[in-house]
Every structure is written in C-alpha cells, then in structure tokens.
Amino acid sequence: DLTHGIILYLEGITVSFGGFKAVNDLNLYIGDGELRCIIGPNGAGKTTIMDIITGKTRPDSGSAWFGQQINLLKMNEPEIARAGIGRKFQKPTVFESHTVHDNLELAMVGNKQVWPTLTARLNTAQQDRIEAVLTTIGLKEKIRARAGSLSHGQKQWLEIGMLLMQRPKLLLVDEPVAGMTQQETERTAELLVSLAGTHSVVVVEHDMDFVRSIARKVTVLHQGSVLAEGRMDEVQNNPAVIEVYLGE
C-alpha cells in the first residue's frame, strides 16, 4: 500500500493570481509523524501552499487530502483547524495582558466570550493538559507571568503551546526562529524535533543552519513547483538548487 503512513497529500495543485501561477502543478506528500522543512526563494509559493492546506486559498485545480478521509478542498478554515491542522504564523499573537496559563486556557476552551471567567471551572484533566503543554514548551516557571513580559522566543513557544492545546495532528510553522537569539533557536529546534513523531510538522524557514539542524527531509520550492526533495546534504549539492539560491 503506497499510501500507508502519509498524512497530507497535495497532488497537481495549481493556483493562479490573475494570469500568474503562484503554485504550478505541485505534488507534496507529508508522512505521518514526519518533520519536513520547506525552503525556497521569496515568491516560490511557500505561503500560498500553507494557505491551501488551511483552506485560506482555493486552488484552481488539484487535490488536497488530510489522511485518506478528509478532502481539504471541501472544508472551510475552521473545519480544517478542527480536523487537526494547526498553523503558526511568523509573528506571535499571544494575549499580552494575560498570563501564560490563561493564554493556554483560552486556546483550549476556544471561546473568547466566556473567557476569562472559566478559570475557576477547569477540571483536573484540563489543568493536567495545561501542565503537560507547559512542560513541552519549557515555560513551566512562567505559568503566572504575563505573556507580554516574555522574551520573543518565549512568546513563540507559548503560541506553539496554544496550538498544542487543540491537539493538532499536523502543525504548520512559518519561520519559527526569525528574530530569535542563538539559544532560543537551539531550544526551538529541540522543541520541534520533540513534537515530530507524535505530530507531523511542516516548517517553512529561511535560516539554512536551522533547517540543517532539524530536518530529515527538505522540499525546495521554486516558481510554484518542487525543484528538489531529499536530505539537506543531498539537496544543497543539487546544481539546480545552487543556481536558484545564487540567483537570489
């Protein structure tokens, strides 16, 4: 069974803006539990692909499946999120005036109207869930800190934690280490590597050292199509890839 173990299938995806093909007959397959990096020069189509997976943009043609049952092209953005695809944008969007705990709680409860009055009513399982995510993201000591008081890196981890509260199967992460210190970058690499296996993780990233430090497999996009795919050491010696990057 060739389809065994694949969580995300994009086949023959084409997206045009006006007459311009931002994504051109793209095939992308992400394995269950895989950590994949997507790289490529500006304008290669990386953001557009994330937008298709999350239902923000509809392709002109092609198919997009999450597992074997879920046709992403028939669902809207909230339905896709509920099906288990979480997206982390580059800029952190935590609630700065609220605590780390309450940010995670909001992400779990997911209803701004009733929050923050819910705090007192969290059950043990919900409290345990918050604790577990705090441990994963390394912010246990910060549970009562206001999100606004965190460092840039800590805010990014908190936002990953907020995604985790919704128990996604697939995490899409856009440039997670932009603006981070070296130490924060290393910690983020550890975090993403630790999430793989129990989650599938797709990272769009420009920082090549970071990609090298985390990725098992890299997909290089160029002009809306896959230019090369493989291990970082294979991909970076590919003449076509070198040419695209030298031409930047």
Ligand code: ADP
């Ligand atoms: P990347 O994320 O790799 O930098 P994008 O997916 O953002 O690339 O963009 C791919 C191409 O499509 C770019 O040339 C961009 O200018 C174009 N593009 C993206 N979104 C739109 C849009 N809404 N309207 C017109 N052109 C767009």
